[in-house]
Amino acid sequence: MHVNPIDVTLGSMRADAVRNLDAVLRTGARLLAEDPATSMSTIAAEAGVDRRTVYRRFPTREALLAAVFQAKLDSSERVLDEARLVEAPVAVALHRYVETIIPVSRQWPVDTRRMMRADPAASARREQQSARLDRFVQRASDEGLLRPGIPVAWARATLDHLVDTAAHRFPGLDPPQAADLVVDTLLNGLGGR
Template identity: 35%
Template sequence: MPPSARNRRADARRSREAILDAATRVLDAEPDAGLGAVAVAAGVTRQTVYAHFPSREKLLLAVAERLTDRTAAAMDAADLDAGPAADALVRLLDAAAREAERHPVLTRRISTVPVGPEADRDRHAPVADRIRQVIERGRRDGEFDDRLPVGWLVAATITLAHAASEERQAGRMDGTSAGDALRTSLLRLLGAS
């Protein structure tokens, strides 16, 4: 590949990253901001934004993917293989909640972007995989009940985590109470010993 082509690709990657960084900041501060505001914050033209993301929804989905990757990395840093599975699950959920709290407005906005069931499943896959890993370990070690299907337990965990976040964001529960309710509900659902 000629050096000029490599330079163009490197420039395109830098532009894309700058756009995603700017979109995360701008849309978290002002969820209805237009792509022009994102372009200004990224230091690129509107045309450059559209070249990478042909619509606002595509940009939001790319931001969602990036935030999901960051959440998965935070979960991995929680050392999911250490200690009892119940403790690992709590650490995993706490790590995910901390990441979601970094961009609360944007996280809520992304959840309203209409996607089909397959796209939603794909979006949650990195998080679901880590939850599944901990639940399966807990079942193997006899910490968790094995009567309910693992897939159901993973889906219920994600749904309960979203519910705790929504309660906290709506001001119906403070962060500590929402976290405690989530942990208690999950451990009961899992039949934790």
């Protein structure tokens, strides 16, 4: 499992420093998702910390963005582990995955395509996580939960789109409700029978 240097550092930090770092990362994720050119000063002000505090931890916007990407990857990895994609029944694992990845997507709304261009190590981690989901969707197909003839890549793209839609276009939907809708849509479709 990947050990995040931020997690190691957090273990030795004072509680207020941990809160400040967390506020900077979460605020940075939100503001940089809205506008990739957001200044460090704006992020610091919005996070309620001094600009020097931000620059001490992250000398550049790219360094902050790299830390945000690592936080998102760490959260996503925990979701994949806890969903038990290999061991649990497919429908249970799918619901568990969707219910827990939606808050991660909302909390860390940065574009992973940008991450993949900017950070080769983060890109490799993201590819490993993506491969785990690909294998899971293949398992769903192999076990007959997807209609025969549906390409696995199409089902995976649909899952990603449904999760993104639930997380960002319907922010008022709580994660269990969103998971119910995503799983039902993916496994049963929208058409009447």
